[in-house]
Amino acid sequence: MSAFLGSGALWYVSRATGVVAMVLLSMVVVLGVVVSRRVRVPGLPRFAVAELHRRVSLIAVAFLALHVLSAVTDTYVSIRLVAAVVPFTSDYEPLQIGIGAIAADLGIAVVVTSLLRARIGIRVWRSVHWLGYAAFPVALLHGFTSAKDLRSGGVLVLTIACALAVAAAVCYRLASPGSRRARAHRVVHDGGSPPAAATDRLA
Numbered sequence: 547m548s549a550f551l552g553s554g555a556l557w558y559v560s561r562a563t564g565v566v567a568m569v570l571l572s573m574v575v576v577l578g579v580v581v582s583r584r585v586r587v588p589g590l591p592r593f594a595v596a597e598l599h600r601r602v603s604l605i606a607v608a609f610l611a612l613h614v615l616s617a618v619t620d621t622y623v624s625i626r627l628v629a630a631v632v633p634f635t636s637d638y639e640p641l642q643i644g645i646g647a648i649a650a651d652l653g654i655a656v657v658v659t660s661l662l663r664a665r666i667g668i669r670v671w672r673s674v675h676w677l678g679y680a681a682f683p684v685a686l687l688h689g690f691t692s693a694k695d696l697r698s699g700g701v702l703v704l705t706i707a708c709a710l711a712v713a714a715a716v717c718y719r720l721a722s723p724g725s726r727r728a729r730a731h732r733v734v735h736d737g738g739s740p741p742a743a744a745t746d747r748l749a
């Protein structure tokens with residue numbers, strides 16, 4: 547990649563893709579809560595919201611890959627590819643890069659298990675999927691600790707907006723934990739499809 551882009555350009559690519567990945571990750575978590583709580587989004591059927599959640603998560607992973615690749619190929623600093631997935635093995639900023647590796651591992655684990663859901667079963671999938679909530683704050687911590695220049699201006703405003711959106715979704719999730727009985731009630735009285743049927747489209 548560095549053969550096509552100079553080190554300066556790669557630095558900008560790495561920063562820009564990191565910021566886009568953070569925004570997409572916050573959208574994925576919010577959409578996950580919307581899917582999980584079966585919140586009605588005006589103009590969108592439920593399966594479309596679930597499909598949006600899935601697709602945005604895949605786009606987020608693509609931006610995460612670009613973020614990592616541009617950082618690794620930038621010759622200004624030396625970061626090995628393995629340090630992007632094995633926490634705290636980087637010679638350069640081991641703590642900051644290590645936190646980023648944890649965020650990447652969490653996101654990859656959630657996406658990979660989602661793609662294998664039909665094979666691993668709903669219980670294992672759901673247990674791993676809870677890690678999706680941890681991925682966002684860890685990614686945020688990585689951004690804040692490693693990119694000092696991103697702690698001000700428009701990107702700071704964007705980061706705060708993402709954090710507030712995720713915090714609001716988590717509060718909503720905690721306030722409406724749901725239960726099998728409540729879900730069954732919704733299926734019968736709300737005309738909604740059973741949870742398994744609704745989510746099987748995503749497998």
Ligand code: HEM
Pocket residue numbers: 574575577578579581582583596599600603604606653656657660661675676677678679681719741745748749
């Ligand atoms: C970075 C990747 C992802 C993150 C961070 C993420 C995060 C979340 C979160 C936070 C929830 C709410 C969980 C709850 O409170 O019960 C959720 C729900 C859900 N996610 Fe994801 N997700 C990701 C990728 C995916 C993918 C790739 C799929 C499908 C292929 C998927 C399918 C679902 C489904 C079906 C639900 C609703 C579960 C239910 O019925 O309760 N997610 N996700």
